[in-house]
Amino acid sequence: MISISSLIPLALLICYTYANPTLNNTVYIISQAETPSLGIDGLTPVGLRRAQHCIPNVFKGLGIGLIISCTPDPDTGACFAAVATVTPLAQSLNLTVNTSCTTGDHAEDDCASNLIASFTQNSTAAILAVWDAGDEDTFVDNLTSNFDGIDIPDQKDDDGVFHHDVFTIVRTGASIRRLSQNCSGIDGKALGTGRLPGEACDT
Template sequence: MRLQLLQLVLAALCSTACTSKTANIPFYIISNGETPSLGRPGLTPIGKQRAESCIPNVFSQLNIGLIITCTVDRDGKEGLKCAAANETAVPLAKTLGINISTCATGDGADDDCPNNTLQKFNKNSNQSVLFVWDSTDMEDLIENVDTDAGLDNDQLALHADLILTVNPKDLRNVAVTSMNCTGIDGTA
């Protein structure tokens, strides 16, 4: 009788503790590294330095288990949109030995993809998720993961050093910090 009661109590505790464990894991949002002017493709030398050395140094310490980035919209009208985000994400994914998941952008895209991918991953993991998104589409991502908190989306698009740390228990509680990349960013 006592053993059964203990098992029931432990099961009840685990059901609340185990679910809240993954619900407390923060997720992160960054934009692509610096890109050339006039819409030219790829990353600038500074953007490559950020992607290859700084981002892996910053995020390898944060228990990242999944990286989600955007892909070109399905009808292809937006050309190379998201290519810089993917180029930014690849060095970290290689450092961590993890795959990159993608969500389409633009007309006809599944707006729920970022949030659904995040939720699906969180059901079976105690690791964090990092979104690496196209700087020109940051507003849509923030809306699609239900994280607004009055953030200035123009500022997010302009500053490649910003990290948004989102508390999933309070999606309005977003911390904005700088990567503080040596030789790239000033002090925050």
């Protein structure tokens, strides 16, 4: 007869085997830089300025050892802007952007999570991730599902508005932080816009 006590180690082993890993490395999730309207490829002049000057200045001193994005798809145009957003930063850090994870119908859901988990097995360096804007929510949801103790908000604000300057700092056991890149000349409120202090919303 099998005793209950003999089953406890097996139960613990099963729980351990299927537990989500913790994310002990810091992960910075950024949005792709500004792109032209009407489906035109590339970045806008503002987006190019963000990619070439602002992002390298903000992130170059944060100990980043891995930069990941999605695989550019020539059929849909997905991910080209995302990769262009972080290429100048990668070059300044002597890194190559890892674009091994695809998007769309044939994407492997856990690809990015597995890539991050594999990297963290051998390194304590920080990770920076940028995904195609059309698939960013899926990317964030997969990270939330595959790592223990994190609940990542999407890059939109409470009104559902997408902001290119917002980035999110994620690590298991730490508070999720959302900040602005605060790029000089392109982020923040322009003078002469917005309400005056104390002014009602409907005036």
